[in-house]
Amino acid sequence: AQSVAQPEDQVNVAEGNPLTVKCTYSVSGNPYLFWYVQYPNRGLQFLLKYITGDNLVKGSYGFEAEFNKSQTSFHLKKPSALVSDSALYFCAVRDEYNNDMRFGAGTRLTVKP
Amino acid sequence: DSGVTQTPKHLITATGQRVTLRCSPRSGDLSVYWYQQSLDQGLQFLIQYYNGEERAKGNILERFSAQQFPDLHSELNLSSLELGDSALYFCASSVSGSQTGNTIYFGEGSWLTVV
Numbered sequence: 001a002q003s004v005a006q007p008e009d010q011v012n013v014a015e016g017n018p019l020t021v022k023c024t025y026s027v028s029g030n031p032y033l034f035w036y037v038q039y040p041n042r043g044l045q046f047l048l049k050y051i052t053g054d055n056l057v058k059g060s061y062g063f064e065a066e067f068n069k070s071q072t073s074f075h076l077k078k079p080s081a082l083v084s085d086s087a088l089y090f091c092a093v094r095d096e097y098n099n100d101m102r103f104g105a106g107t108r109l110t111v112k113p
Numbered sequence: 114d115s116g117v118t119q120t121p122k123h124l125i126t127a128t129g130q131r132v133t134l135r136c137s138p139r140s141g142d143l144s145v146y147w148y149q150q151s152l153d154q155g156l157q158f159l160i161q162y163y164n165g166e167e168r169a170k171g172n173i174l175e176r177f178s179a180q181q182f183p184d185l186h187s188e189l190n191l192s193s194l195e196l197g198d199s200a201l202y203f204c205a206s207s208v209s210g211s212q213t214g215n216t217i218y219f220g221e222g223s224w225l226t227v228v
Contacts, residue, residue: 032214034216036219042221042222043115043117043203043219043220043221043222044156044203044205044219045115045219046216046217046218049214049216051214052214090156094214100146100158100161100169100171101146101158101217102158103148103155103156103158104155105155106155106156
């Protein structure tokens with residue numbers, strides 16, 4: 001079955017600095033990768049996804065993610081962090097054989113002024 | 114607003130009781146998913162329905178059941194509730210149940226507290 005790992009429970013960055021939230025995955029076939037963000041007491045909001053094509057995917061709120069097949073990674077990045085980016089970020093994966101989406105444990109991003 | 118509607122938003126009930134959570138998917142979406150989010154187990158996939166039929170099953174307990182109705186809304190039934198069932202239950206929907214590149218969109222969740 002497909003699975004995803006987020007190796008960092010917490011990431012702290014200063015406002016204006018670049019941020020990276022890490023994600024690695026395991027699938028049987030071709031991966032379909034997603035990033036979601038969750039603000040306190042809210043549902044998960046879709047940020048971006050990789051299906052096929054360009055390894056660099058651009059999404060909402062200035063976020064982007066880089067798909068790396070050899071390293072089975074899909075790290076979320078932003079060139080300049082904002083305090084308002086502070087939230088819980090989830091990486092998720094499907095493969096071509098399974099419909100259900102599996103989520104990582106989440107990474108709490110804190111951006112300090 | 115994702116377009117996925119969940120009711121109730123909050124629910125407090127006693128151990129041993131039964132509750133029903135309701136979900137209306139986004140307009141045009143045929144597939145509905147249920148997830149449980151708790152502090153100790155993270156976001157767990159429970160079950161998926163597509164156009165009224167069960168499509169995939171995850172870590173759903175036997176005490177829990179779900180269905181999707183002809184109007185495509187879905188209900189998650191939780192019975193013989195235990196303290197450990199306290200969690201945030203999410204419904205999500207997508208256009209298709211077979212195209213794995215489809216994005217799924219989440220509702221705001223139903224907070225269940227079992228006392």
